[in-house]
Amino acid sequence: MLFSFKQKSQDFIVEEQLPFELSWTGDAFFVYFEKRNLTTMEVIDFLCKELKISRMTLGFAWLKDKDAITRQRVSIYKSALKKIGGEFVFLDTLAQRARIISTGRNEKPIGMTTEIRNTFFIRLRALKKLSQVEKQQTQDSISSLFERGFPNVFGDQRFGIEGKNRKLWKDLLEGTVKIKEKFEAKFKLQSYSSWLFNEYVYARIHKGLELLDGEIVEIDTDTGKVLGYYDAKKRVIQTFQDVHAGKDFFHYPSHPGEAIPYSPDFKIHITGPILGFDLLMPAITTPAGQKEKMLFDKQWLTKEKLAPYKNNQIFGIRRRMWTRPQKAKYHFDADDLLIEFTLDSGVYASVLIDLLLANFK
Numbered sequence: 001m002l003f004s005f006k007q008k009s010q011d012f013i014v015e016e017q018l019p020f021e022l023s024w025t026g027d028a029f030f031v032y033f034e035k036r037n038l039t040t041m042e043v044i045d046f047l048c049k050e051l052k053i054s055r056m057t058l059g060f061a062w063l064k065d066k067d068a069i070t071r072q073r074v075s076i077y078k079s080a081l082k083k084i085g086g087e088f089v090f091l092d093t094l095a096q097r098a099r100i101i102s103t104g105r106n107e108k109p110i111g112m113t114t115e116i117r118n119t120f121f122i123r124l125r126a127l128k129k130l131s132q133v134e135k136q137q138t139q140d141s142i143s144s145l146f147e148r149g150f151p152n153v154f155g156d157q158r159f160g161i162e163g164k165n166r167k168l169w170k171d172l173l174e175g176t177v178k179i180k181e182k183f184e185a186k187f188k189l190q191s192y193s194s195w196l197f198n199e200y201v202y203a204r205i206h207k208g209l210e211l212l213d214g215e216i217v218e219i220d221t222d223t224g225k226v227l228g229y230y231d232a233k234k235r236v237i238q239t240f241q242d243v244h245a246g247k248d249f250f251h252y253p254s255h256p257g258e259a260i261p262y263s264p265d266f267k268i269h270i271t272g273p274i275l276g277f278d279l280l281m282p283a284i285t286t287p288a289g290q291k292e293k294m295l296f297d298k299q300w301l302t303k304e305k306l307a308p309y310k311n312n313q314i315f316g317i318r319r320r321m322w323t324r325p326q327k328a329k330y331h332f333d334a335d336d337l338l339i340e341f342t343l344d345s346g347v348y349a350s351v352l353i354d355l356l357l358a359n360f361k
Contacts, residue, residue: 001127001357001360001361002126002127002128002130002134002138002360002361003124003125003126003127003336003337003357003360004124004125004127005122005124005125005353005357006067006068007125009036009037009067009068009069010069010123011122011123011124011125012065012067012068012069012120012121012122012123013068013069013070013071013120013121013122014064014065014068014069014070014071014072014118014119014120014121014349015070015071015118015119015121016061016064016070016071016072016073016116016117016118017116017117017118017119017342018073018110018114018116019114019115019116019117020106022104022105022106023105023106023107024104024105024106025105025106025107026105026106026107026108027077027078027079027105027107028059028075028076028077028078028105028106028107028108028109028110029075029076029077029078029081029087029090029103029104029105030073030074030075030103030104030105030106030109030110031073031074031075031090031091031094031100031102031103032071032072032073032100032101032102032103032104033071033072033073033074033094033098033099033100033101034069034070034071034098034099034101035064035069035070035072035097035098035099036068036069037066037067037068038066038097038098039063039064039065039066040060040062040063040064040070040072041063042066042097043074043094043097043098044058044060044074046093046096046097047074047090047093047094047097050093050096051084051089051090051093052084053080053083053084054183055183056182056183057076057077057080058074058075058076059074059075059076059109059110059111060072060073060074060075060110060111060112061073061110061111061112061114061116061345062112062116062345062346063157065157065350071101073110074094074110075106075109075110076090076109077109087103091103114345115344115345116345117326117342117343117344117345118342118343118345118347118349119327119340119341119342120339120340120341120342120343120349121338121339121340122338122339122340122349122353123333123336123337123338123339124336124337124338124339124356124357124360125336126334126335126336126337128335129335130332130335135332138337138360139330141356141359141360142330142337142339142356142359145352145355145356145359146324146325146328146341147324148324149322149323149324149325150322150323150324150351150352150355151201151202151205151321151322151323151351152201152319152320152321152322152323152347152351153197153198153201153202153348153351154194154195154197154198154348155348155349155350155351156350157348157350158191158194158195158348159191159194159195172185172188172189172192172308173192173301173305173306173308182312185308185312186312186314189308189309189312189314190276190314192275193274193275193276193314193316194274196273196274196275196295196296196299197272197273197274197275197319199295200272200273200291200292200295200321201272201321203295204272204291204321205321205322209270209321209322211230211268211270212230212232212286212287212288212291213230213231213232213233213286213287213288214229214230214231214232214282214283214285214286214287214288214289215229215230215270215271215282215286215288216228216229216271216280216281216282216288216318217229217230217237217268217269217270217271218268218269218271218318218320219237219239219260219267219268219269220267220269226239227239227240227271227280227318228240228257228260229282229283229288230262230268230288231259234259235261235262236259236260236261236262237259237260237262237266237268238256238257238258238259238260239256239257239258239259239260240253240256240257240280249277249278249279249303249306249309249310250278250279250281250316251278251279251280251281251316252281252282252283252284253280269320269321269322270320270321270322271318271319271320271321272292272318272319272320272321273292273295273316273318273319274316274317274318274319275296275301275306275309275316276309276314276315276316276317277306277309277310277313277314277315277316278315278316279315279316279317280316280317280318319346320344323343323344323347325341325342325343325352326341326342326343326344327340327341327342328340328341329341337360339356
C-alpha cells in the first residue's frame with residue numbers, strides 16, 4: 001500500500017453544489033454551514049432536540065461523512081422559524097455545532113430528492129518516499145479509473161456502524177418490530193433497499209455490465225433526465241410517457257413515448273432498482289425483467305412484506321449502476337496525492353477512494 005486516507009479531517013473536504021441558484025425570495029430559509037467530525041444526523045438531531053422540532057421540519061440533501069470537513073445546507077420554512085423564535089434563534093443553535101457560512105431564501109426547500117452534486121478535495125498521505133516510477137504508475141492508475149468509472153453502489157456508512165441497520169430489516173418487514181419515529185423507520189427501510197441495490201449491481205458487473213433486452217435506462221437530454229427501455233429487436237430506446245402509476249408495488253409502463261435509434265456509441269446509463277412502493281420495473285418477459293425478479297424472489301419479498309414501504313410512502317426509484325467522476329484533477333504535493341472531483345447526487349466517494357487505494361499498491 002502506497003497511501004493512507006483520512007489521518008486528519010482536513011484530508012477529506014466535501015462541498016455541496018446546488019442544482020439551482022437561490023432566488024432570495026420565498027418562505028424557505030437556507031443556511032450553508034460547515035461541520036467537522038460530526039455526521040449530518042448528529043447536527044440535525046441536535047437542532048431538533050434544542051428547538052423541540054421534528055426532523056421532518058428540516059430539509060437537507062443526503063448525509064455527509066463524519067470524519068471530514070463538510071459544507072452543506074439545511075432549510076426550514078418561515079412558519080417553523082416563527083414558532084421557535086426566528087432566524088437568529090435557529091442560527092445561534094446551529095452555530096453551537098457548526099460554522100455558519102451564509103444564508104439565503106428560496107421558494108422551495110432542499111430535500112433528499114434534490115439533485116445536488118458534491119465536490120471532494122482529498123489528500124492521500126504517502127506511507128513512504130515515492131520513486132518517479134511509482135508516481136507515474138499512480139497517475140496512470142488514477143487516470144484509468146477516472147476514465148472508466150466505478151460501480152454506483154452505496155457506501156458502508158449507509159448501513160450503520162458495523163451494519164447495525166441490517167439487523168432491523170427482517171423484523172421491520174415482518175412487523176415484529178415497530179419504530180415510533182417515522183423518519184427513523186423510513187431511513188432503516190431505505191437502508192435495506194440500498195443493500196438490495198448493491199447486491200444487484202455486484203451480481204450484474206461480475207461478468208461485465210452488458211445491456212440486456214428490456215433494460216430500463218436513463219438518458220441525459222437538454223431538458224433533463226429521461227427514462228426508457230432498450231428494445232433489442234428494434235434496436236431502439238423506447239422512452240416512457242407514464243413513469244409513475246401510483247397503484248401497485250411494481251409499475252410496468254404501458255404508454256410508450258418516443259423511440260430513439262440506438263447505437264453502441266449512444267450514451268445511456270443502465271439503471272437498477274431501489275425497492276419501494278410503485279417501483280418502475282422492466283417487462284417480466286424480458287431478460288432484464290427476469291434478472292430483477294430473481295433479486296426479489298431470492299429475498300422472499302411479497303406484497304404483504306412490502307406493506308411498510310407503502311405505509312411510510314417510500315417510493316421505488318431507478319439508480320444508475322455505473323458512474324464516473326466529473327471535473328477530476330490530481331497532482332502530487334511532495335509524495336502526498338491531492339485529488340479533486342465532483343460526483344452526482346447520492347454517489348459515494350468512499351467507494352471510489354477504496355478502489356483508488358486498492359489500485360495504489
